[in-house]
Amino acid sequence: MIHLVMNALCSFMGTVSFAVIFNVPKRYYVCCGLTGMAGWMTYYAFVSGHASAACASFFGTLVVVLLSRALTVLMKCPITIFLVSGIIPLVPGAGVYYTVYYMVTNQLAEASRRGMESVKVAFAIVLGIVFVVSIPRDVFHGLFHSLFHFRRPEGKYSIYINERDEGDENRKG
């Protein structure tokens, strides 16, 4: 249990600190942290359930991207902000290290196993992002709004609506 809480805390804090490095505006820090945390906890759940790292990364990425898209609609800001920060915990930094480590220590079999795994994880992330990003924006917005009954984002449909009562001031002479 403690382990679970520590994992959540670490992924949250880690993601937030990367949001700082990427110069994300302060008001989005918490959302970024939550995205990263959700992604990592999904990954962690799958790995604990003896799924492969690639499979876990795929589902972790799915959660991150879905959450990012939802947050984008809610907070009206670019999706990059949440996506980039949220993906960071899933990026196979460890895999790269172990590949190099085993290569240097001349354990080539282990190195290639780790290397292949990193590549698989990277592809899983790619697939995860591509799947969700490819849902057209309108479909996603429609889905999201019908699910949660939110207002449509303003700005998109409010071009040129204040044309009424033109010339009223002039008519007085």
Next chain:
Amino acid sequence: MKIRQITRDKDDYMDMLLMADPQKDMVERYLYQSEMFVLVNGGDVCSVCVVQLLKNRKCELKNIATRVQDRGKGYAAYLIHYICEYYSDVCDTMYAGTGNGKKMIEFLEHNGFVNSHMAVNYYVDHYQEPIYEDGIRITDKIFMKKQLDSVIDVKKVVDLALEAGRILLKNGAEIFRVDETITRICRRFHVEYVDTFILSHAIFVSAENGMEEAYTKVKQVPLSSTHLGIVAEVNALSREISAGKVGVEEALRRLGKIDNMPPVRGYLQVLAAGIGSGFFGYMMGAAVTESVIAFFIGCILYLWVLKAKKHNISKIIVNIIGGAIITVLAILALHLPFLGNIKMDGMIIGSIMPLVPGLAFVNAIRDIADSDFLSGTVRMIDALLVFVCISVGVGATLSLYNSLIGGMVL
């Protein structure tokens, strides 16, 4: 030929104003709440006009007159064009009221005004003396209007759109966002035909509005650091522009301001890198002591990254040396006697994270998903290169250490 705004002693031009509006008290009714412009040619004031700002982004051209000897030279048309551009920033529509005489209406129509509404018997009710034009008595006041946003120069719009695109691309936006922003801004200002070609480090825009020749501009955008805050700001601004709340001039001003938005202060970035390294290290299975060391390594690493960025050192070198710094520090920590029995991998994995090209990786994937294969490939190579460089830095240091110590400790 120069145009000047007159803010004081507007009465000095009364004799010219009276040519267009013959009753003095009627002129005085609007003169002091209005803005006045004069066209000066060779030291003489040739034309004068008065514009009054109204509510709801509207304004009215109250008076426009040209000296008798300068008529027919296009001064007034030039002046109208100037003030239309001048007010296009704060107003959507310009009105102009005139008598029902042919000449003036034709002049206004020629300058892009169309009929709006009229005040019947206006000149009979408000003026003591009857007014005649070409022998016909003027009775009604005809109001004409002009949509100001249609007069804006294509070049100006494209420059604005391109600047917005450049700032987005430079700070780490995706290709489709840059494309969408440029098109959106151009459409808002009635530049209907826009073609864009956007690479990861250059923007090409060609645009026309059906009246003038096509205008094409190319902008190189060197790869630089990420500032997602700026991306968010420009995105918000472009939404405001397409909702019609912001004019060209104001948008340019705000873009300039956004472009100069400072990044998070250096020591905060260093601290963030350290904290990120520590927490990710712990998350990937390092012990508490190792995480604390990862924190310090992350801080030192980022000091190097910031320093290198200041001196424009190549990305390849930054990452190779960055990887080396991490490994050297981790090995040093390994040999500190009071730290007890610690392992190296947790520390290194944690402190590698600040170097990991998360943004390039994600953007590459998104560009490819949007079928921007060219930019996606370039960014993917960028990301892969960074991975390879980190590996080289870490690997070279490890193998050096390995051969020094004889392959025992690792």
